[in-house]
Amino acid sequence: MIYDTYIGFEMTPIRMHRINLDHNATTPLLPAVLDKMLPVLRENSGNPSSAHSLGVDARAAVETARTQVATLVGAEPASVLFTSSATEAINTVIASCTQASSITGRIVVTGVEHASVLQSAAAAKSRGYETLCVGVDRAGRLNLESLEQAISPATTLVCVMWANNESGVVFPISEIAALCATRGVPLLVDAVQAAGKLPITMADLGIDFLAINAHKIYGPKGIGALVVANPLSVRPLLFGGHQEGGRRAGTENVPGIIGFGEAARLARQDLQRRTQLATPLRDQIESEILRRVPFASVNGADAPRIYNTSNIGFDGIDADTLVAELDSLGVCVSTGSACHSDSISPSHVVMAMTGSYEKASEAVRFSVSHLNTKHEIDHAIEAVVRTVEMLRAKAIPA
């Protein structure tokens, strides 16, 4: 989306005009979603646990949203537990499945998971739990045989993401779910980047736990969901009141939940249209950059990917420098997960794919939206081509 009016390269910018190509970090709140949230923010201050009519109205709104979120992922409404984020949902499952009482247990993750999985697994390890990390190939694909070998009789949880936030690579979730079912091991799927981009049928696939949030599907920040095939199979992370069937204590974030519900409803209804609008924009970025920029390559090009993501490596270019230069031209992209933007370590995802620290330091993520325009993409490509040329020219000794 162009904010304010477009300003070309040769003109002096009067105000900064930003082109957002970082939608895997977060998405803008849709006006239709805000419209659903405003009345409850302004007028209804009911607590869903209250017995009076204000509470009853708030409860009804929460339950409508629960159904909308459940429908997006192909689950029963009773399976949806609202949380503050996908991070909380993931932490809940990993803590629940790695209790100190079963200290001999094992948890299996992949090397390209989000920090919320990797750091929760590290916490389980510090409690004495064995953590096994399965690698990916050069294209970011998961080898199912390696995953199977990593599962032992002691394994109490397998955690995999549906679609990768940095490379966009999609894992074969139905095969992974079948494998885990055969081995009798619970499966946690981080579906944050898949929700709203791919059809999700959690119950049909037999997935035990699924984590999603609202802010990646044009809903508000600070609200997520843990979808659980059997809610009794998860132990709470937070203790207190009886909210969410006693599985997640704390007064519900009613406006956030209402926004999440509406965002989920729209995401499901609009999935095909969003895909059709955004796919050519992502493809244009990739093909134009590969055509015009020497020594550029797409990380994950040989694997199935979500339609909006392109992770491009520019040989000899420091990705952080490129991102900063592009930002100064009003083009917002990233070097990887927003959760790592304040650390100096390069993308662990590209590192896992390529085995190269250098390649990981040269990777830039472009994540488009159906809200982007062709005009914005043309402008962003021009900015990338010129900036890479400029940085490479600078690097040549005089």
Ligand code: PLP
């Ligand atoms: N998993 C993936 C793949 C993500 O991209 C993110 C957010 O960046 C998360 C988990 C964490 O989501 P939240 O911001 O709701 O904690």
